[in-house]
Amino acid sequence: MKKISIIKSNGAKDFFSPEKVANSLIRAGAGQDEAEKISQEVEKKIKNGDTTADIYRQAFFLLRRYGKPLAVRFSLKHAIMDLGPSGYPFEQLIGRILEKEGYKTSFPNVIFGKCVGHEVDVIAENSKEKIMIEAKFHNQPGFRTDVKVALYVRARFEDLIAVPKNNFSSCWLITNTKFSEDALKYARCAGVNAVGWGYPKEKGLENMIDASNLYPITAMPSLSRNEKRLLLDNNIVVCTDIKNIEKLVSIGIKKEKAEVCLKEALEITKANS
Template structure:
């Protein structure tokens, strides 16, 4: 059977044709070498069958990549790593705040803000120069879950109530106030259409093209500790519970690994992997 004829099943349940080019592109983003990429694609193609899930394809590719380079494997699993933040969503809010801080914004997380009608708990507030943003983070810990139009409709209503109050603050009359919706998955077509029409800033895993969440993470090098292939699930959760979300946090506080009860030998292995991600180097 030719590869172009093979249907794969996405996490959403949608059926699509297998694309070796898409697999190659995702492996290239991880920093893997050309020989490694070609070997992985050959192995994946040998295991293809109609109806194979993207999860199964990922498992094969990730396993092979991990044998060649843990640093590349860590980057390759970025989307899954963010989903490991857990059901509370708080680390995701802190993660988004860290990206904005890296971009020069002053940020605060989880503030109660007075609106014109009611008070609102805002996930992230970001300010820089003449810009003042109210940011709501919609975290999903399962693949295939998208943000539909109800989310930006709801956020826009909240933002308008807050904006009414913000404009009355001293020096805010001429500032640009904007509501944001940030998600680690995708937006539906209606959600994008409404967001653009209403003036909301939408930031999703692959939206907008050229400045998506994934692209901003790669550009900033702010990878989450959940990317690390040398950590167990329990160890990742321990670090998140200590509000240590970024690999850069770990590079600055390596002693937290000892606090977690990790052996000296494994601490060295973990820090070797983390240090490459911290520096944004190619493996």
């Protein structure tokens, strides 16, 4: 079989590997057969000089034939990491999801506890509760949020509730990573509501995103890294924020790309609705 030369995201050359694509698809939840079929189809379509982003996109679109939510899930983990390097867009995403769940959200920055002022990432409140949320963002794959984070979130919460007017009812720690075992054990025991990648089972971050249908714009395969940055810098964080072409053009996206982008955003958000 001829070898197809592709370009990785760091600019280095590599050979296309159908196994790698299949494995990625399996990790995303595709069946073995499905994953192999898709990777073979991708192999037929790509050509020398294509980028891993092109391959990604092909796999993404083919995967949708087998189940649209799966296709988005496939890219979701990377898409969230692409929200970085700052944690701000991730905080925005968390805020949007909680709004959809009926909370009023705010991003207060500093709130004063008994001892010091704390940088609170997100506050979510409704008639019954007022939640202090630490949104812990990492853009390195393989990182685990450890017990020290759960500990300092708890201590921060203690310091904040020592001031009655702050009136927080609970503290959450939401991250895009997995947790260490001790972090989970401590969080459960000490009353820190932990949400991360795959945790709690069936109610982790990816499920919150699926349930709210709020996919980060970084999940859109048509956008380049710079275009993603442009959207994020303009507070366009989730696909449902993309409502018309004019808005995209006004912030500097080319008209043709804006059209593709709007179509893609609608497809992604329709996929799960």
